[in-house]
Amino acid sequence: MDSPSPQFALVDANNFYVSCERVFRPALASTPMVVLSNNDGCAVARSNEVKALGVKMGTPWFKMRELAAQHGILAFSSNYTLYGDMSNRLVAVLRQFAPEVEVYSIDESFLRIETVAHLYGGAGAMGQQIRARVGQWTGLPVCVGIGPTKTLAKLANHMAKKNPEFNGVCDLHALSRAERGRWMAGIEVGEVWGVGRRLEERLAALGIHTVLDLRNASPKWLRSHFGVVMERTCSELRGISCLALEEVVPAKQQIMASRSFGQPLEDIEALREAVAAYVSRAAEKLRAQASVCAAVHVFVMSNRFRPEEPQYSAGLTVPMAEACDDTRALTTAALRGLGAIFRPGIRYKKAGIMLTLLSPKAAMQRSLFDVAGAGARSAALMSVLDAVNRTFGRDVLRTGASGTEKRWAMRSENRSPRYTTRWDELPVAR
Amino acid sequence: MRSHAQHTSPVPTLSQAPEPLATDAPAAEIRLLSHRISAGFPSPASDYVEDGLDLNEYLVRNKPASFMFTVKGDSMTGASIEDGDKVVVDRSARAQHNDIVVAVVDGEYTIKRLYLRDGHVELRPENPAFEAITFGEGSELEVWGVVVGVVRRYPVAR
Numbered sequence: 001m002d003s004p005s006p007q008f009a010l011v012d013a014n015n016f017y018v019s020c021e022r023v024f025r026p027a028l029a030s031t032p033m034v035v036l037s038n039n040d041g042c043a044v045a046r047s048n049e050v051k052a053l054g055v056k057m058g059t060p061w062f063k064m065r066e067l068a069a070q071h072g073i074l075a076f077s078s079n080y081t082l083y084g085d086m087s088n089r090l091v092a093v094l095r096q097f098a099p100e101v102e103v104y105s106i107d108e109s110f111l112r113i114e115t116v117a118h119l120y121g122g123a124g125a126m127g128q129q130i131r132a133r134v135g136q137w138t139g140l141p142v143c144v145g146i147g148p149t150k151t152l153a154k155l156a157n158h159m160a161k162k163n164p165e166f167n168g169v170c171d172l173h174a175l176s177r178a179e180r181g182r183w184m185a186g187i188e189v190g191e192v193w194g195v196g197r198r199l200e201e202r203l204a205a206l207g208i209h210t211v212l213d214l215r216n217a218s219p220k221w222l223r224s225h226f227g228v229v230m231e232r233t234c235s236e237l238r239g240i241s242c243l244a245l246e247e248v249v250p251a252k253q254q255i256m257a258s259r260s261f262g263q264p265l266e267d268i269e270a271l272r273e274a275v276a277a278y279v280s281r282a283a284e285k286l287r288a289q290a291s292v293c294a295a296v297h298v299f300v301m302s303n304r305f306r307p308e309e310p311q312y313s314a315g316l317t318v319p320m321a322e323a324c325d326d327t328r329a330l331t332t333a334a335l336r337g338l339g340a341i342f343r344p345g346i347r348y349k350k351a352g353i354m355l356t357l358l359s360p361k362a363a364m365q366r367s368l369f370d371v372a373g374a375g376a377r378s379a380a381l382m383s384v385l386d387a388v389n390r391t392f393g394r395d396v397l398r399t400g401a402s403g404t405e406k407r408w409a410m411r412s413e414n415r416s417p418r419y420t421t422r423w424d425e426l427p428v429a430r
Numbered sequence: 431m432r433s434h435a436q437h438t439s440p441v442p443t444l445s446q447a448p449e450p451l452a453t454d455a456p457a458a459e460i461r462l463l464s465h466r467i468s469a470g471f472p473s474p475a476s477d478y479v480e481d482g483l484d485l486n487e488y489l490v491r492n493k494p495a496s497f498m499f500t501v502k503g504d505s506m507t508g509a510s511i512e513d514g515d516k517v518v519v520d521r522s523a524r525a526q527h528n529d530i531v532v533a534v535v536d537g538e539y540t541i542k543r544l545y546l547r548d549g550h551v552e553l554r555p556e557n558p559a560f561e562a563i564t565f566g567e568g569s570e571l572e573v574w575g576v577v578v579g580v581v582r583r584y585p586v587a588r
Binding site: 026027028029088089090092093136137138139419420423426427428429430 | 492493494495497498499500501502503505516517521522532534536537538539540541572574
């Protein structure tokens, strides 16, 4: 029996962060609002009302203050705990619909649906059921785009989002060839997955302005001008599936943890606490992907937007005697590096660490100097550490070096309660 | 709908069957089917081993659709829901007459008993000191979810 040709659905939550906030604040259902990035910098999510006012993604909050006062725009600090939990719920619902799900980002997932769509009365009907169930169960509005390739599913999702006549679900299979061509002629090429604004300009210079132009371009010609990725995008737009579902995210080659400080830090003790906390977080991720790390890079920098202050930026990679995943050894290495690059008299704005030279733990080489049994004891301690922190909340157990004061914590002045993960922050019903 | 997918398999034991037993069965069933074979004296209790009681399993019918709320006020004391109690709210359950629900009224959450009879739609408190919220022509009731459980802790000073 021939296997049916691939069909992809891209399910994407509308204005995800804003929608998460609104699930728990029904009074704000039509209030213009934005969610700001770390340290309350830029708008990373905008409600439709704010988009209609012409506010672009990434606009710094200080630049829209006046507009905000004029139109009553509310600004929320990012509440990643809440968004992460809502994202998990969304994905749990999607997994009931299709056996193969690729979680592409916090608010977007690809589903392979060709073997299951008939159970729901076809792809379009399945899309509507996904939308209804996600809305009913989680309160999140989503749009669904369906097509024979991932690139087309993504395009269909864009169409569903921008055009109310699709009622939130656009199945490209349901459109005739001529209709698909008309839609493609009306969408800028920059909207195509993987093209982006920079390539959009180069394509425009060569006469390619719309999605249809790109689809109709010669793949060979595209390859010679832009490389194999653009050729593949063109094939995908023609309905030839080149990109498979990535159900298993490949293990990361490096793990980074860094943040800007809410207020500048000057003394090394505060920096040591921040760096130790970053190592803890990164080492947790390292163990979760069953890797070990052979070097720790640590870096610090001053605020380059304050040219009147002395500027300094430095980083150092500290090799480990033996690749490991032990928070204590990695913290020691990172703090040694910090000690070497620290200069007094600087107002530090940011610090971070990166675990590099990662390899699978299973393939790890034992060092000549490993004291008998120390490796096993470390593994036992680290698994207890991770289990306790998973069960009782982040950072219940941590190394002494990461401190308790957190002067370096991210600034988030208007973060909403963590409605779904903290007993003392639950929503209230009267 | 319930999912067993995230259930971890039981304590690794040697099974007498050559193949893994039913993989789609809930973990509890798998446990009943497995046996230990050990070299010494078998523990007389090993055939009766079960996981401890899990309150999540008892209270949560559908995890991705379940949310917890804190109750404020005395409007539901007649239903044994007190000020400060935590309630489990299931968004996947269809609200029916006589269910206790969390609804949105004037942009705020309220917990009341749903009354749906003879064309009347009301949110009724379980305390005579409070009045029912009625929904006439043109006003729509927005049920946020159905209350499927309540939990309370008592302070014990020891």
